[in-house]
Amino acid sequence: MTTLSYAARDARTMLRRNLRHALRYPAMTISVVAMPVLMLLLFTCVFGGALGSGIGGTAIGGTTGGDSGAYIDYVAPGIILMAATSGSLAAAVGVCVDMTEGIVNRFRTMAISRASFLTGHVVGSVLQTLVSIAFVIAVALLMGFRPHATPLGWLAAAGLLTLLTLALTWLAAAIGLVARSPETASNIPLPMQFLPFLGSAIVPPESMPTGLRWFAEYQPFTPVIETLRGLLMGTGAGAATAITAVAWCVALTLTGYLWARTAFRRSANR
Known part of the structure; x- marks a missing residue:
């Protein structure tokens, strides 16, 4: 077996x-x-x-805003994205627990690939988060969410959510590596979970005050939400x-990966 084959085998084990x-x-x-469902x-x-009436006259999923039935077509894509941000919490806590309980030191004494520890955590967390996202979508459909996406649109939406989940999970893994305790690891990602609220997840940025509107339009989650909403509702x-949404996801993935790799190497020298 090659070195890559051994690394892949160890990653599967993790x-x-x-x-x-x-x-x-x-x-x-x-x-x-539970959080995104609530x-x-x-x-x-x-x-x-109230919110549907507040953005009345705005096209929401091909209908006119003004009631909760139409509003769910607007808000559901944002809540689905929040399921991806909520998944980052579990990743950060899981990595931190392994780091603080000493199991990582035991792994380092074994003949296994060092990259397999983070790879196993990240891939496992991504899979769990995608299952959570599917559950949230099912709940939204039961509550009246009516997407108009084509099969290609669903595939593109799934790809975007997977890329975003991967980006947030790598960031969460890095947070778990630098956090001093699982409690700290669970608190640090909280701003990231609620950042979509300051985007276009709940209401359009046009309805916000000038300063907040500027922030909402240029923060990372807004283009992702708008792209996801366009794909699911068939509006584009x-x-x-x-392109901006994908660029943000790629940039966050690289940032999280490089940060996690550096933090993991430094932890070996403590």
Whole structure:
């Protein structure tokens, strides 16, 4: 076997370990899934009528805003994206637990690829988050979300969500490596989870005050949300917005990967 084959085998072993751990201790996964579902219920059933009226006259999923039934077509893509941001919490905590409990030091004494530890965590967290996203989409459909995406649109939306999940998971893994405790690791990603609220997830940026509107238009999540919304609703978000969304995802992935790799190497010298 080649070095790459050994590394792939070790990464599969770590992936299997992390998935089994998630099945044995599902509390974190359940809490991660529950947050976006609760947000969907809150903003659709409680605030949907008021928010839909507030953006009345705006085309929402091919209908006119003004009621919660139309508003869910606007808000659901943003909440689906929040499921991806919520998944980063579990990744950060999982990596930090392994680092603080000393299991990583044991791994370093074994004849396994050093890259397999992070690879197993990242791939495992991405798979769990994608399952959570699918569950949130199913709940949204049951609540009245009616996307008009073509099969190609669904495929593109899945690809964008996967790329975003990968980016956020690498960032979360880096946070887990530098955090001093699992509690700290669970708190640091919180701003990232709520950043979509300051974008176009809940209301259009045009309805915000000038300063907040500028921030909402230029922060990373807004082009991703707009591209996802355009793909799912069949309206399209424009080539420039889609390119910006992919560029942000790639940049965040590279940032998280390089940060995590550097932090993991430094942890070996402590």
